[in-house]
Amino acid sequence: MTLAxxxxxxxxxxxxxxxxxxxxxxxxxxxxxxxxxxxxxPVLMLIGDSFVDRDGLSLAGYRxxxxxxxxxxxxxxxxQLACITTAVCLAVGYPAAWALARIRGVWQVILFALIxxxxxxxxxxxxxxxxxxxxxxxxxxxxxxxxxxxxxxxRLVFTEFSLYFGMVNVFLPFMxxxxxxxxxxxxxxxxxxxASLGAGPVHTFLRVTLPLTMPGVIAGGTLVFSISVAAxxxxxxLVGDRFMTMSQVMAKAYLNxxxxxxxxxxxxxxxxxxxxxxxxxxxxxxxxxxxxx
Amino acid sequence: MALFGSxxxxxxxxxxxxxxxxxxxxxxxVSFSSSAVFAFPPPGFSLxxxxxxxxxxxxxxxxxxxxxxxxxSTAISLVLGTLCAIAIxxxxxxxxxxxxxxxxxxxxxxxxxLGIAFLQAARDFGLRDTYSTLLIxxxxxxxxxxxxxxxxxxxxxxxxxVDAARMLGRSYPAALWTVLVPNILPGFVxxxxxxxxxxxxxxxxxxxxxxxRTKTLPIQLLNQxxxxxxxxxxxxSALLILGTIAAxxxxxxxxxxxxxxxx
Amino acid sequence: xxxxxxxxxxxxxxxxEPGYLAVSNxxxxxxxxxxLDSLSLSVGRAEFVSLLGPSGCGKTTLLRLIAGLLxxxxxxxxxxxxxxxxxxxxxxxxxxxxxxxxxxxHLTVAENIAYGLRAKGVPKAEQAKKVADALGLVRMEAxxxxxxxxxSGGQQQRxxxxxxxxxxxxxxxxxxxFSALDRKLRETMQIELRHILRDLGITSIFVTHDQxxxxxxxxxxxxxxxxxxxxxxxxSEVYARPKSLYTMExxxxxxxxxxxxxxxxxxxxxxDTPFGLIRAxxxxxxxxxxxxxxxxxxxxxxxxxxxxxxxxxGTVAEVIYFGSRTLLHFRTAQDDDRLHVELNRxxxxxxxxxxxxxxxxVDDSRVFPAPAGDDR
Numbered sequence: 001m002t003l004a005x006x007x008x009x010x011x012x013x014x015x016x017x018x019x020x021x022x023x024x025x026x027x028x029x030x031x032x033x034x035x036x037x038x039x040x041x042p043v044l045m046l047i048g049d050s051f052v053d054r055d056g057l058s059l060a061g062y063r064x065x066x067x068x069x070x071x072x073x074x075x076x077x078x079x080q081l082a083c084i085t086t087a088v089c090l091a092v093g094y095p096a097a098w099a100l101a102r103i104r105g106v107w108q109v110i111l112f113a114l115i116x117x118x119x120x121x122x123x124x125x126x127x128x129x130x131x132x133x134x135x136x137x138x139x140x141x142x143x144x145x146x147x148x149x150x151x152x153x154x155r156l157v158f159t160e161f162s163l164y165f166g167m168v169n170v171f172l173p174f175m176x177x178x179x180x181x182x183x184x185x186x187x188x189x190x191x192x193x194x195a196s197l198g199a200g201p202v203h204t205f206l207r208v209t210l211p212l213t214m215p216g217v218i219a220g221g222t223l224v225f226s227i228s229v230a231a232x233x234x235x236x237x238l239v240g241d242r243f244m245t246m247s248q249v250m251a252k253a254y255l256n257x258x259x260x261x262x263x264x265x266x267x268x269x270x271x272x273x274x275x276x277x278x279x280x281x282x283x284x285x286x287x288x289x290x291x292x293x
Numbered sequence: 294m295a296l297f298g299s300x301x302x303x304x305x306x307x308x309x310x311x312x313x314x315x316x317x318x319x320x321x322x323v324s325f326s327s328s329a330v331f332a333f334p335p336p337g338f339s340l341x342x343x344x345x346x347x348x349x350x351x352x353x354x355x356x357x358x359x360x361x362x363x364x365x366s367t368a369i370s371l372v373l374g375t376l377c378a379i380a381i382x383x384x385x386x387x388x389x390x391x392x393x394x395x396x397x398x399x400x401x402x403x404x405x406x407l408g409i410a411f412l413q414a415a416r417d418f419g420l421r422d423t424y425s426t427l428l429i430x431x432x433x434x435x436x437x438x439x440x441x442x443x444x445x446x447x448x449x450x451x452x453x454x455v456d457a458a459r460m461l462g463r464s465y466p467a468a469l470w471t472v473l474v475p476n477i478l479p480g481f482v483x484x485x486x487x488x489x490x491x492x493x494x495x496x497x498x499x500x501x502x503x504x505x506r507t508k509t510l511p512i513q514l515l516n517q518x519x520x521x522x523x524x525x526x527x528x529x530s531a532l533l534i535l536g537t538i539a540a541x542x543x544x545x546x547x548x549x550x551x552x553x554x555x556x
Numbered sequence: 557x558x559x560x561x562x563x564x565x566x567x568x569x570x571x572x573e574p575g576y577l578a579v580s581n582x583x584x585x586x587x588x589x590x591x592l593d594s595l596s597l598s599v600g601r602a603e604f605v606s607l608l609g610p611s612g613c614g615k616t617t618l619l620r621l622i623a624g625l626l627x628x629x630x631x632x633x634x635x636x637x638x639x640x641x642x643x644x645x646x647x648x649x650x651x652x653x654x655x656x657x658x659x660x661x662h663l664t665v666a667e668n669i670a671y672g673l674r675a676k677g678v679p680k681a682e683q684a685k686k687v688a689d690a691l692g693l694v695r696m697e698a699x700x701x702x703x704x705x706x707x708s709g710g711q712q713q714r715x716x717x718x719x720x721x722x723x724x725x726x727x728x729x730x731x732x733x734f735s736a737l738d739r740k741l742r743e744t745m746q747i748e749l750r751h752i753l754r755d756l757g758i759t760s761i762f763v764t765h766d767q768x769x770x771x772x773x774x775x776x777x778x779x780x781x782x783x784x785x786x787x788x789x790x791x792s793e794v795y796a797r798p799k800s801l802y803t804m805e806x807x808x809x810x811x812x813x814x815x816x817x818x819x820x821x822x823x824x825x826x827x828d829t830p831f832g833l834i835r836a837x838x839x840x841x842x843x844x845x846x847x848x849x850x851x852x853x854x855x856x857x858x859x860x861x862x863x864x865x866x867x868x869x870g871t872v873a874e875v876i877y878f879g880s881r882t883l884l885h886f887r888t889a890q891d892d893d894r895l896h897v898e899l900n901r902x903x904x905x906x907x908x909x910x911x912x913x914x915x916x917x918v919d920d921s922r923v924f925p926a927p928a929g930d931d932r
Contacts, residue, residue, distance in 0.1 A: 024465060028380030031373035031396065031436075039399055039407075039433045042414035046406070049413060096309040099302035111306065118313040120537045122494040124514045125530040129316025131518070132323060132331045132527075139319060142334075169316060172309065201298060230403030232497050233515065247405050247497075254409055254501060264413075267406040278401055453658035456625050459645045460652045461672030461723060468646075471671075475662040 050264035061265030082229035089175040097179035175220040182216030222281035324527035342528040355513035363492035366431035374439035400437035404497030412501040423507040435488035446480025576601040582631030593783040606770035609780035651725030657716035666700040672723040690718040801924035830888035831868040836921035845926035852898035860915035
């Protein structure tokens with residue numbers, strides 16, 4: 001009984017005003033110190049580096065990136081890549097997650113495992129498989145020719161088709177799993193209730209299903225967008241230099257041309273994009289758009 | 294109409310599963326091909342690419358390095374992360390929520406950004422040793438996975454058990470070891486598995502930290518895919534896939550896949 | 557009750573005869589909140605003392621301080637003459653039965669009980685014997701190899717008791733051990749536990765917010781309020797002669813009638829109340845605002861001899877039927893005032909709105925100063 005009060009007291013002592021030190025809290029120290037030194041400090045230093053060149057403080061890196069149509073175009077490429085990947089993943093993942101959430105029993109476990117398993121396979125391996133599929137003598141061309149869509153095999157590698165095909169292939173599970181976890185909690189009786197009140201399927205979907213599954217849409221969308229905007233391996237192997245992204249520029253800046261300020265500025269811009277995305281999504285989850293009316 | 298809708302959704306799900314497995318099945322098929330080119334369908338089947346793995350020294354070295362780094366970084370994260378998670382759950386430290394977010398945040402940052410940050414910091418601190426740099430970076434990479442699963446397990450753990458153990462004569466650390474650890478073992482197993490996979494597969498961070506002689510497996514694999522792709526790469530990839538499936542099955546036996554995936 | 561033990565104000569410490577468990581002037585603060593305020597408590601060997609009070613009164617904090625799971629800001633805690641104030645919890649040899657039992661789900665019943673013996677390095681053969689004895693004590697011999705998660709609430713509680721007493725602790729602390737049980741089982745377990753602890757002769761501190769539980773089980777009860785002990789005494793003392801209005805109202809049902817003292821003599825005071833003039837034993841100055849408390853069962857229907865009894869007339873507001881007894885509520889204009897009457901037989905004429913005369917002995921009335929701020 002007093003326990004509740006003790007907890008309350010602990011919570012209130014968490015304020016800086018009067019926090020009495022407990023020796024047991026020292027168990028947190030190794031982890032916190034490690035993450036401070038090995039994670040927070042390097043990231044902060046990177047942000048600092050983006051404002052410094054050989055002559056001291058300067059915005060040259062940002063001027064270079066944000067003032068040059070070439071780099072603006074690259075930022076645009078990354079955003080376009082992320083937007084299209086996210087949109088396609090949502091369009092395909094939503095009905096798939098819905099079916100997965102509505103199936104019961106052993107099949108749900110099996111199908112869930114089948115969605116989950118590809119996630120644990122190395123991205124390099126999957127992308128390698130994709131490059132084989134995209135070859136002139138690969139399975140895609142094999143299917144297209146044999147099904148009569150085209151007469152002769154065409155070049156797919158290094159096209160935008162193969163890029164988006166690959167991106168969706170690699171990141172689709174990241175959309176389905178958050179959607180699934182929200183849809184699984186959804187009470188199917190709500191939909192019956194809506195139907196029994198005379199609402200048509202479209203109306204039910206727009207007014208009931210979509211708003212209720214919005215947290216999953218936001219979570220999955222944020223996840224897929226933030227990892228695809230930063231994707232490096234898949235675009236690199238599937239289109240290479242023909243479709244430059246921010247990741248490509250960052251890697252080149254450090255590994256090839258050694259323009260550290262350019263790389264650091266690009267990294268900070270990407271950091272800002274991801275941070276903005278995460279903040280926006282947590283804001284959206286707190287005030288779900290569907291419940292405004 | 295509703296029937297049509299659910300049928301449509303099931304069709305999409307089936308299509309999605311085939312789609313997701315395509316590249317994986319292709320890699321498996323090619324690894325058994327008798328030909329050195331990736332023609333589909335393959336002209337015949339053989340195990341020659343698996344046999345040739347025995348001579349792929351740089352590849353085997355990379356496998357060994359990645360295994361070490363993944364195992365060590367997961368172990369270090371488990372210890373540091375669990376201790377921190379206990380302090381967070383018990384409200385021993387001020388701003389517990391912020392601390393929890395901080396410890397899990399490397400997962401939210403783009404991998405390349407992290408990699409660049411590590412590269413710069415290692416240079417600035419004069420850390421030359423590739424192995425230790427990789428290890429430190431991978432502890433940061435694995436920490437969020439441990440934090441998320443262990444925090445979730447601890448939220449279901451009744452800490453009165455620790456008090457009970459202390460009243461029965463165990464010191465606080467001994468109480469944690471004999472009572473808390475066995476009870477949140479499922480969290481350790483699933484968190485540890487994901488952390489291991491995350492480290493083992495990591496490309497964007499490691500690419501900035503490896504050198505010519507010290508390469509992790511994803512780096513070595515991608516090099517090979519770009520330079521001289523042959524079915525040896527497919528063979529090692531196939532073994533990786535099988536290894537992952539084996540690990541998942543073992544962990545499923547230990548704690549149940551449902552529980553693992555619900556984090 | 558041979559043991560002399562009372563809650564003492566700090567200045568009375570000099571006369572304080574040390575008991576087996578001696579808590580002296582313990583203060584505990586959490587941030588700005590003082591949860592225990594210079595509290596002292598002395599408990600004799602083999603005594604069963606309940607800490608009774610509402611949520612937030614500090615009873616669980618006091619228990620955790622005695623256990624060593626919390627450290628006091630001031631004051632000292634001794635058991636059997638040994639100062640434990642700075643001794644770590646695991647070296648105190650104090651047993652605890654936790655609210656939700658805190659059994660270890662990864663161990664079997666027998667392993668749970670053996671846990672403390674292993675920690676103390678008791679040899680294996682002796683462990684087995686002691687575990688068997690402890691299981692016998694709580695009549696759970698057949699369950700040794702079961703998983704604790706497969707046990708019912710009552711069975712879990714027995715195992716928790718066995719686990720706590722098997723190490724022969726110098727003191728047993730029980731933190732609301734019955735709160736997870738349903739009412740029927742709770743009553744059986746209370747009596748059973750009391751027997752076990754009496755047979756073992758173990759000194760026990762029992763935390764509860766349930767007055768019935770405290771009355772049934774305790775040698776003495778410490779009624780706690782806002783970090784202090786309001787009344788420490790035997791169950792009958794606490795019930796029949798409460799030292800404060802708080803104790804009167806927290807332990808058992810009571811009638812409460814506010815009034816003003818109009819005069820007094822021979823150790824009796826006369827009080828003007830909404831129910832008329834009432835007499836009660838006590839010494840108060842004329843004009844003092846007071847509250848008169850009476851237990852419902854002390855009140856009977858009809859008039860009594862004027863010398864010995866208070867007789868009042870009022871309108872029945874509510875009739876609550878319990879089967880073996882009936883509770884009548886009388887109300888006045890003052891919301892806080894209430895007169896509860898408990899009757900074994902209900903006169904046929906009684907129903908809400910009927911006027912009725914009731915009486916109770918002057919000696920059964922308790923007078924307390926009106927709480928501050930209560931001056932309507």
